[in-house]
Amino acid sequence: MTEFDLIDIIRARCAATRADVRLGIGDDAAVLVPPPGHDLVVSTDTLIAGVHFPMTTGIRDLGWKSLAVNLSDLAAMGATPAWALLALTLPAADRSFVEEFSDGFAELAAQYSVALVGGDTTQGPLTVTVVVHGFVAANSALRRDGARVGDGVYVTGALGDAAAGLGCLDANAVRMSECSYTPEVRAHLIARLMRPTPRVAAGMALRGRASACIDVSDGLLADLGHIAACSGVGIEVDAATLPASSALLALFDGDERIALQASGGDDYELAFTMPSTHAENMQGDIARIGCGATRIGRVVAEPGVRLIDASGAQIVLRQPGWQHFA
Amino acid sequence: MTEFDLIDIIRARCAATRADVRLGIGDDAAVLVPPPGHDLVVSTDTLIAGVHFPMTTGIRDLGWKSLAVNLSDLAAMGATPAWALLALTLPAADRSFVEEFSDGFAELAAQYSVALVGGDTTQGPLTVTVVVHGFVAANSALRRDGARVGDGVYVTGALGDAAAGLGCLDANAVRMSECSYTPEVRAHLIARLMRPTPRVAAGMALRGRASACIDVSDGLLADLGHIAACSGVGIEVDAATLPASSALLALFDGDERIALQASGGDDYELAFTMPSTHAENMQGDIARIGCGATRIGRVVAEPGVRLIDASGAQIVLRQPGWQHFA
Numbered sequence: 001m002t003e004f005d006l007i008d009i010i011r012a013r014c015a016a017t018r019a020d021v022r023l024g025i026g027d028d029a030a031v032l033v034p035p036p037g038h039d040l041v042v043s044t045d046t047l048i049a050g051v052h053f054p055m056t057t058g059i060r061d062l063g064w065k066s067l068a069v070n071l072s073d074l075a076a077m078g079a080t081p082a083w084a085l086l087a088l089t090l091p092a093a094d095r096s097f098v099e100e101f102s103d104g105f106a107e108l109a110a111q112y113s114v115a116l117v118g119g120d121t122t123q124g125p126l127t128v129t130v131v132v133h134g135f136v137a138a139n140s141a142l143r144r145d146g147a148r149v150g151d152g153v154y155v156t157g158a159l160g161d162a163a164a165g166l167g168c169l170d171a172n173a174v175r176m177s178e179c180s181y182t183p184e185v186r187a188h189l190i191a192r193l194m195r196p197t198p199r200v201a202a203g204m205a206l207r208g209r210a211s212a213c214i215d216v217s218d219g220l221l222a223d224l225g226h227i228a229a230c231s232g233v234g235i236e237v238d239a240a241t242l243p244a245s246s247a248l249l250a251l252f253d254g255d256e257r258i259a260l261q262a263s264g265g266d267d268y269e270l271a272f273t274m275p276s277t278h279a280e281n282m283q284g285d286i287a288r289i290g291c292g293a294t295r296i297g298r299v300v301a302e303p304g305v306r307l308i309d310a311s312g313a314q315i316v317l318r319q320p321g322w323q324h325f326a
Numbered sequence: 327m328t329e330f331d332l333i334d335i336i337r338a339r340c341a342a343t344r345a346d347v348r349l350g351i352g353d354d355a356a357v358l359v360p361p362p363g364h365d366l367v368v369s370t371d372t373l374i375a376g377v378h379f380p381m382t383t384g385i386r387d388l389g390w391k392s393l394a395v396n397l398s399d400l401a402a403m404g405a406t407p408a409w410a411l412l413a414l415t416l417p418a419a420d421r422s423f424v425e426e427f428s429d430g431f432a433e434l435a436a437q438y439s440v441a442l443v444g445g446d447t448t449q450g451p452l453t454v455t456v457v458v459h460g461f462v463a464a465n466s467a468l469r470r471d472g473a474r475v476g477d478g479v480y481v482t483g484a485l486g487d488a489a490a491g492l493g494c495l496d497a498n499a500v501r502m503s504e505c506s507y508t509p510e511v512r513a514h515l516i517a518r519l520m521r522p523t524p525r526v527a528a529g530m531a532l533r534g535r536a537s538a539c540i541d542v543s544d545g546l547l548a549d550l551g552h553i554a555a556c557s558g559v560g561i562e563v564d565a566a567t568l569p570a571s572s573a574l575l576a577l578f579d580g581d582e583r584i585a586l587q588a589s590g591g592d593d594y595e596l597a598f599t600m601p602s603t604h605a606e607n608m609q610g611d612i613a614r615i616g617c618g619a620t621r622i623g624r625v626v627a628e629p630g631v632r633l634i635d636a637s638g639a640q641i642v643l644r645q646p647g648w649q650h651f652a
Contacts, residue, residue, distance in 0.1 A: 027556075028400075029368055029399050029467075040357070043444060048448055048449070050450075118369060124374035133368070134355075136357075141349065143353055
C-alpha cells in the first residue's frame with residue numbers, strides 16, 4: 001500500500017461526477033467552474049483523534065462526521081454545497097480504514113451531490129481536515145453580524161442529544177451508566193453524536209429571511225455569543241423553550257437537561273435570528289424540511305447572552321461551552 | 327490564551343485586504359467572489375512535524391514553507407493565487423509560536439497578494455494544512471495529461487539543493503559533516519529547503535505554451551513519472567543537462583550529484599513539457615522572471631521515465647523519489 005493506492009481507494013468511492021468539476025483528484029490541483037453571479041462559500045474543520053472524537057469512534061462514522069461538521073458550516077451560511085477536499089493523516093497505510101472512512105464520507109456526500117475533488121494523504125497521528133465549498137447568490141450569505149434588537153431567536157431540531165450521547169460512551173460516567181435508558185434511547189443519542197445531520201436544507205430556506213445564523217458546535221450559549229458580539233446586541237434565551245428530543249426528555253430533567261441543551265456541543269443545529277415578519281413562513285418551510293424550528297428567545301440591546309428561567313431570573317451554568325486550549 | 331486569541335493573532339498578520347473577499351476570517355465560512363469567466367484552481371497540502379520538516383525547523387520558516395508548498399501546486403497549474411485557508415493543530419496555545427508562524431506565512435503571502443480568509447485552530451500534534459485558491463482563464467489550466475511525443479522536457483531553476491540542505495541539517499549525515507562547505511554554501515542549501523520559492527510567475531508564463539506541468543516535490547523522476555503516466559507517454563532525461571546551483575556544484579559531483587538532482591525532493595521547481603515551437607519565447611520570458619528554465623530531455627513513445635548518461639545508457643538510481651507509507 002502506497003499513498004497512491006490509498007488515493008485510488010478514496011477516489012473510487014468519493015469522487016462523484018459533477019458538471020462543474022473540470023479536473024478532480026489526480027493533478028496538482030482541482031480545476032472547478034464556479035456558477036456565474038454567485039459567491040463562493042468556503043470553510044474547513046479539523047477533527048483530531050482523542051480531541052474531537054473518542055478513539056473508539058467507528059471509522060465509517062468518522063468519515064460521515066468529518067464531512068457533516070463542515071457541511072454544517074455551509075448550512076449556517078445558507079450555502080448550497082458543491083465540492084470538498086480531504087486532508088487525511090493516518091498512522092499507517094491501512095486499506096480497510098480508508099475504505100470504511102471513504103464509505104461513511106461518500107454516504108453523506110451523496111445526499112448533497114458533493115464531489116470530493118482533491119486533498120492530501122500523509123503519515124502521522126490520526127487527523128482529518130475537510131474543506132467544503134458551496135454557493136449562494138451574490139451577497140445573500142447568512143452571516144453572524146446582522147441580528148437586530150427585536151428579532152426573535154430560533155433553533156432547528158433539538159438540543160443536548162450529542163452531549164448526552166457522549167455521556168453514554170464514557171465508561172467513567174457513572175451517573176449515565178446508572179440510568180435506566182433503553183437500547184433505543186442510547187442508540188438515538190449516540191447516533192446524534194456520531195452521525196449529525198447538517199441542516200443544509202434549513203440553511204437554504206433561511207436565505208433572505210434570517211438576520212444572523214450560526215451552527216451549534218461549541219454549545220448554544222457560546223455560539224449565540226458569537227452572533228451577539230458580531231452584531232453588537234444581546235440575546236435572552238428562555239430555558240423552558242429549548243427543544244429536546246424524546247430521548248433526552250426520557251433521561252434528564254430540570255437543570256441537568258437545561259445544561260445539556262444550553263451548553264452541550266456537537267448538536268450541529270442552526271441557531272438564528274429573524275424579524276417576526278418572516279417567522280411564520282419560515283416555520284412552515286422548516287417544518288416541511290423535517291427538523292422544525294423553535295423560537296427560544298429574543299435579541300435585546302444589553303450585550304451578552306443570558307439564559308432566563310420561567311420567573312425571568314438568570315440561570316448561570318458552570319460550563320457555558322466547549323473551548324480549545326481552555 | 328484561548329482559540330479565539332490565537333485566531334486574532336493570525337488574522338492581524340495574515341488577513342490581507344482583497345476586493346474579492348466579501349467576508350473573511352470570523353464567520354462560519356468565508357464568502358468570496360470568483361472572477362467571471364475563470365476557472366477556480368484549488369489545492370491542499372499538509373505538513374507534519376517530524377515527517378515533512380525536521381523538529382528543529384524555525385517557526386517562521388515553517389509558516390513560509392506551509393504556504394510555499396501550496397502555492398507551488400497553483401504554480402504547476404499556471405494559476406494566479408488569491409485566497410488561502412489555514413488549519414493549524416498545535417500541542418498548546420503558544421502565543422509566540424503563532425506570532426512567528428504567522429509572520430513567515432504573511433511574508434510570502436504578501437508577495438502574491440494572497441489573503442488568508444479562514445481556517446481552523448485545534449489542539450493536538452503539530453500539523454499544518456494549508457488550502458490555496460487561484461484562477462486561470464476558463465480551460466487554460468496546465469495539467470499533467472497533455473505531454474505529446476516529440477515535446478521537449480524542461481525544468482525551472484536548479485535541482486537537488488533542498489535534498490542537500492536536508493543533509494546539512496542531519497546530525498547523522500557523517501559524509502556531509504565531513505564536507506568542507508562554507509557557511510554561505512550551507513546557508514544557501516538550507517534556505518532552499520526551508521524557504522522554497524514557489525514558481526508562480528513561471529507557471530503563469532507557461533499558460534498556453536506548456537503541454538503538461540508538475541511541481542518537483544517528491545523528486546524529478548518520480549514527478550515526471552506522473553506526467554508520463556497521465557499523458558500515456560514516456561520521458562527520457564539527460565543526466566548531464568540537469569541544472570545545479572553553484573552551491574551544489576561546489577559540494578557534489580558525479581553520480582552523487584545526479585542522484586540529488588534526479589530524486590531529491592522538496593525543490594519546488596516546475597517540470598514541464600512543451601512543443602519546440604513555443605520553446606524560444608518561453609525561455610526568454612522565464613529568464614526575465616529570474617529563475618530560468620533548462621531543457622533536460624524529451625517525450626518519447628515508450629512508457630516510463632529513464633535517466634540517460636552521455637553515452638545513451640540508462641542510469642538506475644536506488645531511490646527514485648519520496649513516498650509516503652513506503
